[in-house]
Structures are given as structure tokens and as C-alpha cells.
Amino acid sequence: MSLRLLCIATFVCLLALGCGRRRVNYQPTGPQVAGQQGWAQPRIAQPGQAVTPQDGWMWAEINPRGLGLACRMPATPRYEQRIGREDDGAFYRSVSARVTVPYGNFGVIVTEWEGGIVGDPLDAAHDLANTVFSEQQLTERRSKRLDVAGFYGREDTGVGPNGAFVALRQFVGARRIYVAFAIVARAHGPLGSAEAFMSSIRLDTGDAIFPVGGSSERASAIFVPETDFAVRMPPLSSRRTEDLTIGDYTLTTHSFVAETPGARLRVRVIDLPERADLEVVQEITQGLALGQLGAPVSASGFPGNAFTRTSGNVAIDGRLFITASRMYVIEAARPSTQPASALAREFFESFRIL
Amino acid sequence: MSIVAAKRALFALLLSSAIAAPSAAQDVSAVALRPIDRATVRIVSVRGLDIRAVQGRRTRVARVLANPLTSHGSGVAITPELVLTARHVVWGADAWAVFPPGASTPIAARPVYVDPVHDIAFLQVDRALSHHVPLPEARQLTMSERVSVSGYPLDVREPIPAAASGEVSRVTRLGELHLTMSVNPGHSGGPVIDGEGRIVGIVSARGRPERGVEGLVIAVTLPNVLAARAHVPSERLRFGEADRDLAQAIALLISEDDLADQMNAIGPIVQRMAARQDVDANRDVLVAGLAWNTLLELLEARSARAPEQLPPADQQTGRFLHQSARLLATRALHQGPHIRRRFPIVRAIALGHLDTEAQRPAPFR
Numbered sequence: 001m002s003l004r005l006l007c008i009a010t011f012v013c014l015l016a017l018g019c020g021r022r023r024v025n026y027q028p029t030g031p032q033v034a035g036q037q038g039w040a041q042p043r044i045a046q047p048g049q050a051v052t053p054q055d056g057w058m059w060a061e062i063n064p065r066g067l068g069l070a071c072r073m074p075a076t077p078r079y080e081q082r083i084g085r086e087d088d089g090a091f092y093r094s095v096s097a098r099v100t101v102p103y104g105n106f107g108v109i110v111t112e113w114e115g116g117i118v119g120d121p122l123d124a125a126h127d128l129a130n131t132v133f134s135e136q137q138l139t140e141r142r143s144k145r146l147d148v149a150g151f152y153g154r155e156d157t158g159v160g161p162n163g164a165f166v167a168l169r170q171f172v173g174a175r176r177i178y179v180a181f182a183i184v185a186r187a188h189g190p191l192g193s194a195e196a197f198m199s200s201i202r203l204d205t206g207d208a209i210f211p212v213g214g215s216s217e218r219a220s221a222i223f224v225p226e227t228d229f230a231v232r233m234p235p236l237s238s239r240r241t242e243d244l245t246i247g248d249y250t251l252t253t254h255s256f257v258a259e260t261p262g263a264r265l266r267v268r269v270i271d272l273p274e275r276a277d278l279e280v281v282q283e284i285t286q287g288l289a290l291g292q293l294g295a296p297v298s299a300s301g302f303p304g305n306a307f308t309r310t311s312g313n314v315a316i317d318g319r320l321f322i323t324a325s326r327m328y329v330i331e332a333a334r335p336s337t338q339p340a341s342a343l344a345r346e347f348f349e350s351f352r353i354l
Numbered sequence: 355m356s357i358v359a360a361k362r363a364l365f366a367l368l369l370s371s372a373i374a375a376p377s378a379a380q381d382v383s384a385v386a387l388r389p390i391d392r393a394t395v396r397i398v399s400v401r402g403l404d405i406r407a408v409q410g411r412r413t414r415v416a417r418v419l420a421n422p423l424t425s426h427g428s429g430v431a432i433t434p435e436l437v438l439t440a441r442h443v444v445w446g447a448d449a450w451a452v453f454p455p456g457a458s459t460p461i462a463a464r465p466v467y468v469d470p471v472h473d474i475a476f477l478q479v480d481r482a483l484s485h486h487v488p489l490p491e492a493r494q495l496t497m498s499e500r501v502s503v504s505g506y507p508l509d510v511r512e513p514i515p516a517a518a519s520g521e522v523s524r525v526t527r528l529g530e531l532h533l534t535m536s537v538n539p540g541h542s543g544g545p546v547i548d549g550e551g552r553i554v555g556i557v558s559a560r561g562r563p564e565r566g567v568e569g570l571v572i573a574v575t576l577p578n579v580l581a582a583r584a585h586v587p588s589e590r591l592r593f594g595e596a597d598r599d600l601a602q603a604i605a606l607l608i609s610e611d612d613l614a615d616q617m618n619a620i621g622p623i624v625q626r627m628a629a630r631q632d633v634d635a636n637r638d639v640l641v642a643g644l645a646w647n648t649l650l651e652l653l654e655a656r657s658a659r660a661p662e663q664l665p666p667a668d669q670q671t672g673r674f675l676h677q678s679a680r681l682l683a684t685r686a687l688h689q690g691p692h693i694r695r696r697f698p699i700v701r702a703i704a705l706g707h708l709d710t711e712a713q714r715p716a717p718f719r
Contacts, residue, residue, distance in 0.1 A: 083718065087407045088418045088702035089710030093718045114717050115705045116687070118405075118698035174691075210691075221635075223692040230692035278471050296467050296585050301399070301445035301475070303468035322470050323445075352448065352636075354692055 059196075062097055067110045068204035069178050073099045074106060074193055090114045104164075104184030106197050112176040121172040122152060122225050128179070129156040129168055137161050145226075145241065146171075150208025152226055155198075159186070167194055172225070173207035211235035217260045219346050227254050227269040229328060232350035234258040234265070234343070246287030249273055249280070264333040265347050272325055281322060288329065290320060297321075299328075300353040310336055319348060328353060387455060387515070390547050392485035393431045394504040394515045395454050397439055397463070397477070397543065398604055399447035400424050402696035403643040407710070410650075412657045416711040417650050420643030420699040422607045428505030428515070428544035429477065430553065431486035436586065437477040438489075438579065439543030440558050441468050444475045448636045451601040452479050456513050460605040462597035469582040472574050473558040475543075476586050480593040480601070487545070490552045492577045495522050501533060503557050503571070505544025510608055515544075520571070531555045531573040546573050555579065596630060599623045600637050603644050613655055616648050617671060624678045635690025639697045642682035646703050649675035653708065660708050680706045 062077060063070040077097035085091055091114040098107040133141055138158035146153030152172040160166055165186045171178040182197050184190035210222045219232040237259045244253040254269040270288075273280060285293075291309030297319055298304055304321035317340055318331040330351055332344035406421035427443030429452070437452060444450060444465050451460035462480040469475065502519035506512060520535020533546065537560050546555040556574050561567025602623055606616060627641045649661070652672055658664045661672030683703035686693050693700055702710070 083716050085710070087710065088405050088699070088705075089416075089707035089712070090701055090705060091716045091718065093716070112718075113701075115701040116694060118694045118701045120695050221689060221691050223690075223695075225695060230690060281470070295587060298465045298468045301441075301447050301450075301465050301468060303441070303470040352692065353446075354696060 060099075062108070064095065064097065064110075067095055067112075068173065068176055068207045069108060069110055070202045071108060071180070071197065072200040073097065073108075073197060074101050075099045077107070086113070088118075103187075103190040104182060104194065106182050106194075107180070108201070109179040110176055111179075116175050117172075117177070120225065121177060124177070125152075125154055125170040125172060128170065129154070132156075132166075132168060133158055136166070138166055147241070148203065149239075150205050150210060151203055152209060165191060165194065167198060169198055169201070171201075171203055172209065173203065174209055175207055178203060217343070219343060219350075221350075222256070224254075224256065224269075228326075228354045229267065229269065230350075230352045230354060231267060231330070231347060233267075233347050234260055244270065246284050249284065251284070260343065262334065262338070263341055263343055265344065266329075266331045266333075267351075268329040268331075270327040270329070272327060281327070284327065285320065288327075290318060290329065291316075293320065299351050302353050304328075313337070317344065317348075319351070321351075321353060323353060385514075388504075388517075388551060389485065390430070390487055390545055390551055390553075391504045391515045391517070392455055393483070393487040394506075394544060395429050395431060395437055395452045395483070396426060396506040396510070396513070396515075397429050397437070397443055398424055398426045398451045398453070398460075398510060398608060399444055400449040400604055400607070400640060401447045403639065403699045404697075405699050405702065410654050412654050413659050415659050415709045417708065418699065418702045418710055419650060420607075420647050420703070422604075422643070423696075424510065424604075424608060426506065426510040426540055427542040428540065428557070430504075430543075430545040430556070431479075431483040432489050432553075432583075434482035434486055435479050435590075436466075437463065437479060437483075438545075438556060438583075439475050439477060440473045440556060440574070441475045442473055442558075443543040444468065444477065449600050449604060449640060450477065451604040452477065453513065453605070454483055454485075455515055458513060458605065458609070460601040462593050462601040464591055464593075464597075466591060467582065467586045469578075469585075472578045472582065474556070474574055474579055474582045476583070478591050480597060487551070487553060489576070489580060489583060492575075492580060493554075495525070495531075495548075495554060497522060497524070500549055501535075501546050501554060503533075503535070503537060503541060503544050503546050505537070505541035505557065507538035507540040510540070511610060516541075520569075523570070525575065529575060529578065530558075531575045533571040533573055534569055535571050536560075536569055537571050553579075595626065596632070596634070596637060599626055600640065603641050606644055607640070607647070613648075613651050617652065620644055620648050621671075621674070624675070624682070628678055628681055633685060633689050635686040635693050638682040638686035638689070639693050639700050639703075642679045642686065642703050643697070643699055645675045645679040645682070646699070649679065650708070676706065676708070679703050 059072045059074055060076045062073050077099045080096045082094045094111040096109040138160055141158040143156045146155055154170050156168045158166050163186055165184050167182045169180045180201055182194035184194045221232055223230040236256055238257045240255045244251045252271045256267045258265045290307045293305040293307050295306045297306050299321050302321050302323050304319055307318045309316050313336050314333050315336040316331050316333045321328040402423040403420040404423055406419040408417050408419055410417055429437040429439030432438050450463045452463040453460055463477040465475050466478045467476045499522045502517055504515045504517055507516055518535050518537050520533050523532040523534045525531050541557050544557045545553045548554050554576050558574050559572040561570030624645050656664050661676050664672045683700050687704055
């Protein structure tokens with residue numbers, strides 16, 4: 001089985017090291033998150049699960065200089081670097097750190113681009129996972145989004161033809177894409193080690209896609225590739241993904257909130273049910289209780305309406321936009337005694353659907 | 355060749371152009387336009403700038419061009435400043451330009467109402483159009499009634515609208531107007547008119563021949579258009595110099611003007627855009643792409659690998675285009691990170707790589 005594990009690990013490495021040849025993503029660089037010493041840590045799938053490294057093995061702390069990633073691996077890794085060029089002449093560098101131990105293979109690959117990433121990083125991450133799973137004939141695939149401050153993260157797990165457990169995590173930053181994999185035997189100890197390895201990964205928030213936290217009242221560009229919008233607003237104070245139930249529908253909703261002393265700005269992105277017709281959209285709109293929809297507006301050629309509602313001493317100005325698959329609700333709350341601020345105007349005027 | 359001989363040759367060239375011009379004009383007027391055709395406009399929407407890797411035809415240098423991701427469609431002026439079109443012609447874009455029939459000068463435009471239900475949108479234009487056809491009152495159509503459409507199918511650079519005709523097939527239970535006729539990409543948003551030249555709908559979609567559907571056009575009915583028209587805000591949008599420059603940039607990106615004309619037109623636009631205080635990332639990167647393409651065209655025309663190798667008379671222009679393109683692209687990157695996805699060319703322009711295979715050290719420590 002160990003040979004099979006090695007084959008899969010080598011394949012992942014080759015693919016991820018070569019991912020510079022694909023056109024991949026990007027975003028802006030952002031400030032480091034206060035209180036986190038500049039590192040963002042992915043939340044693991046089952047926070048309550050106790051995981052410990054394998055007994056009898058010395059785990060190494062990995063923190064290669066300038067790669068923006070730190071983690072723990074079950075042994076000292078072997079490093080490999082590859083430098084290449086994209087079609088547009090930009091250099092890229094992929095650095096991998098790999099460990100092979102009797103019960104499995106572990107590795108991280110960090111790729112960074114001269115001048116940052118262009119194209120769609122999410123597509124690249126999705127393609128990489130698809131290629132690994134189809135070429136290596138992995139089954140029992142499970143994919144999920146990982147919640148990491150300032151980064152896009154995803155995890156794909158599956159089982160190889162010989163019963164090996166394969167975990168692939170990918171994180172997208174502003175300049176780099178981070179890929180981590182663990183391929184282990186399906187036994188309690190090795191699986192625990194895979195979990196310990198994955199949960200030890202920390203990312204330098206200096207490479208975050210968008211600014212998170214902080215108390216700045218100045219707007220900066222925020223681009224969230226997975227929800228296809230861009231806007232100018234202060235650094236996010238919170239970002240949540242949750243299910244929203246309206247009538248018969250359970251809808252995935254992503255919220256992005258920035259708070260300043262005089263305003264609270266929020267973007268909500270609601271994934272519509274497949275083939276939602278006008279009636280469904282109207283039902284969902286009513287369920288959101290936005291208030292009376294007013295003047296028609298548009299963003300990037302998509303239709304919408306302005307709205308205003310008051311709740312106690314707070315007035316909320318907003319815009320609702322509808323695309324084929326999503327609703328975007330952008331809102332600016334202010335004290336009802338004050339007029340809309342310049343920050344709110346910039347927020348509304350800068351909103352783009354991509 | 356002596357200077358005198360060169361002047362004579364130039365004069366002869368100008369003379370032959372002058373003689374050729376009326377004949378070209380005669381070609382244009384060979385087919386008389388109906389009132390509806392004169393009110394039918396070309397709409398170009400820009401959704402991004404991709405990378406196109408090419409090899410210089412003279413220098414053999416590996417270059418990357420800004421490849422505009424545009425879509426185009428048709429629309430009809432229903433008032434001097436309001437254009438009716440299909441929603442899918444305008445959505446997903448951040449810059450629009452409208453061209454009246456026969457015109458190569460664009461008019462800045464922006465959507466003022468996009469219908470959430472039907473494939474309908476209204477654009478307001480920056481200046482009054484010479485011809486328009488008002489929306490009539492709705493009337494009942496007759497089965498097999500003859501109708502025709504006007505629009506700009508296929509080639510985005512074609513300045514004169516094309517007609518297609520057929521008959522009313524049916525109005526479906528979903529309220530779609532089906533017509534038996536053939537249209538092509540670019541006809542979308544164009545007006546459907548009856549035998550008396552009155553608008554009875556707009557083109558929305560066509561049957562897909564690859565799925566075995568032929569000769570079918572799906573149109574939005576006039577009652578739906580009239581209902582949407584009632585939602586168009588009465589407040590007029592304001593257009594500024596930046597909007598006009600952006601429309602001109604769109605026109606230049608899709609044009610086939612010769613290099614001298616292109617350089618004359620682009621210089622003032624780039625200067626004004628670089629001097630603007632109200633920075634807009636989309637606007638900046640579009641103009642950067644235009645300056646970049648013009649620079650590459652200039653380099654190839656003069657067989658130069660870089661601006662320093664241009665003839666002295668062109669060096670200043672070359673350096674100006676290179677520096678301006680880099681400045682605008684870099685500024686756009688700082689203002690709008692999202693443009694990295696929609697405008698992948700922005701990295702190459704910001705880095706200024708005129709030869710993508712030139713030997714240089716990797717920038718990693």
C-alpha cells in the first residue's frame with residue numbers, strides 16, 4: 001500500500017507544482033489581523049475531535065522563510081523548488097515540502113507569482129481537486145468550504161483504490177496558492193496524524209485576499225471571488241456563511257460586515273435555488289423583510305431596487321440586485337437622525353457584480 | 355526617392371483616396387434605410403481584457419496583447435436619449451458604448467432600467483440620437499403576420515444594420531413571441547416591426563441549430579416592453595468627460611483604424627485618464643489595454659523590440675504609451691483587485707513585459 005500512497009502523493013505534488021502553468025487567481029494584499037500575530041488558522045472540520053501526533057515520531061515545525069505558511073509535519077521534510085514563467089512573462093515559484101513516513105505521505109506546496117495572481121483562483125483550485133480525484137480514481141469524495149480569515153479555503157477528501165485516505169486542502173491568498181495533502185492508511189492513528197497535520201496549518205494574513213479586522217474607517221477594495229462581487233468598504237469585522245430558511249427554501253447566505261462608529265455596512269449574498277422563477281424570487285425577497293422596494297437601480301447591468309427601512313433609531317439604506325443564481329443585498333445602517341455618509345455613498349457606488 | 359518625388363507620391367495617394375471616398379459612400383447608400391433602421395443602434399459591452407499571446411510579425415518577439423472580451427448587440431432608440439435593448443446585451447459588463455447607424459464615433463451609455471423578469475433593458479445615452487421610433491400602443495398580432503427585424507449581426511465593426519424578415523408563429527403560454535425567421539448573433543435587442551414600421555417586440559434569443567431548432571426567433575412582446583418602460587426613472591443620468599473617453603476607448607479597442615489614426619486618438623484619452631483624481635479601476639485598465647496594444651502595434655510597425663529601438667521621431671510616443679499603460683494598470687491593481695480576474699492582462703501591463711521570453715533573473719529571493 002505504501003507504494004500506492006507514494007504514487008498519489010507524487011501525483012499531487014506534480015500537479016500542484018505545475019499549477020503555475022495554469023492561469024490562476026488573485027486579490028489584494030491586506031493588513032495583518034490584529035491579535036492573531038499575523039497568522040490565520042483554518043478551523044478544522046470537527047473542533048471537538050482530539051488529535052495527537054503519532055506516538056514515537058518527532059513532529060517538525062515547518063516555517064519556510066517568505067512562503068507565508070507554517071505547519072507541523074511528522075518528520076523533517078524534503079524541499080523542492082520549481083521556477084517557471086507564465087504566458088505573459090511573469091515568473092512563478094512553487095516550493096514543496098514533503099514527508100514520507102511508514103503510515104503515509106504529507107506535503108505542502110506553495111506557489112507564488114511575480115505581480116500576483118491573475119485569472120480565477122477558485123476555478124484553478126477546483127480543477128486541481130477534480131484532476132487528482134479523477135486521475136487517481138478516488139472515491140467517497142467529500143468537498144467543503146473552509147472558513148479561514150481573509151482566505152478562500154476548500155477541502156476535498158476521498159478514498160483511493162487500495163483504501164488509502166486522501167485529504168487535500170487548498171487556500172487562496174493574494175499572491176500565493178497553498179496546497180496541503182495527506183495520504184494515510186485508514187486506521188485511527190494515521191487518520192489522527194492527518195488531522196493534526198491539516199489543523200496545524202497557519203497562513204500569514206499579510207497575504208489575505210481581503211482585509212479582515214482592524215478599526216479603519218477608510219474604505220478599501222474588497223473582492224470575494226467565490227461570491228463574485230467587489231466593493232469598497234472598511235476592513236471586515238465579520239464574515240459568516242450560514243443557512244437561511246425562508247418558506248420551503250433553505251438558502252446558503254454569505255454575510256460580510258464592516259462596522260465604523262457612524263455606520264454599519266453589510267453585503268449579503270444569497271444563493272438562489274436552481275431554476276428559481278420570478279415567484280420564488282419574490283417569495284424570498286418578501287422573506288428577507290427588506291422593507292418597501294423603491295427606485296430601480298442596476299449594478300454591472302444586473303437589475304435591482306433601492307430600499308430604505310427604519311428600525312428604532314436606525315435607518316437602513318440598501319440595494320437589492322438579482323442575477324440568475326444569486327441575490328445581493330447591500331445595506332448601510334446609520335442613526336436615523338443623520339444623513340447618509342460619504343462612506344455609504346462610496347459603498348453603494350463601488351458595488352460591482354463580476 | 356527624393357523629397358519632391360515623395361511629396362508627389364503622397365499627393366497621388368491622397369488624390370486616389372479622395373477619389374475612392376465617394377465611391378465608398380455610394381456603397382453605403384446603395385440600400386436605403388427605413389426609419390426603424392435609422393433608429394437601430396449598435397451596442398458594445400466590455401466585460402474584461404484577456405491575454406492573447408502572439409509573436410511579433412516583424413520582430414518575432416513573444417508579446418501579449420490585450421484581447422477585449424466584448425459582446426455586442428442591437429437596440430432601438432425610442433426617444434432621442436433612451437435606447438431599448440435586451441437585458442443580456444448589457445448585463446455582466448461595466449462599460450457600454452452605443453453607435454448610431456453609419457457612425458464610427460461612439461456615444462457613452464449606461465443602463466437606467468434592467469427588467470428582472472423579461473429580457474429587457476433601457477440604456478440612456480450621453481447625447482441625443484438623430485432618429486428614434488416611439489413605442490406604439492400594444493395591439494393584437496395576427497398569426498402568420500409578416501414582421502421584420504433590424505440589427506447588427508456577426509461583425510461588430512459593421513456600421514449599417516441588417517434586416518431579416520419572417521412571420522409571427524405564435525405567442526407561447528409563457529408570453530414569448532415566437533417568430534419564424536433566421537437571425538444571427540448580434541441581432542439580440544434589435545426591434546421587431548410590423549408591416550407599417552411599428553415596433554411589436556425585441557429580439558431575445560434564437561433556436562439553436564445544433565439542437566435541431568432552426569428558423570425560430572424568440573422575442574419579447576410589446577406589452578412587456580411597455581410595462582418595463584413605465585419603470586424607467588425620469589431622472590436623467592449625468593455623463594462626464596471620463597464616460598466619453600471610455601466610450602471612445604471601447605471604439606478604439608474594436609476598431610481597425612490605421613496606426614497613425616489610432617495614436618492620434620489615444621494620446622489625449624490616456625493623458626486625461628492618467629490625470630484624473632476620481633480613479634476607476636475598470637476605466638483605467640481599459641485605457642491601459644488600449645495604450646498597450648497601440649504600443650505593440652507601433653513597435654511591430656517599426657520593427658522595434660522596445661521603445662528605445664524606435665526611430666527618434668517615435669521614441670517619445672513609444673515611451674509615453676509604455677509609461678502610461680504601466681501607470682494606469684498599476685493604479686487599477688491598487689484600486690480594484692477584482693480586475694485581476696476580469697482583466698488578466700493587467701499583470702503583464704503593470705510589469706511592462708514587452709518581450710515575454712526575454713532573459714532576466716527571477717524576482718524571488
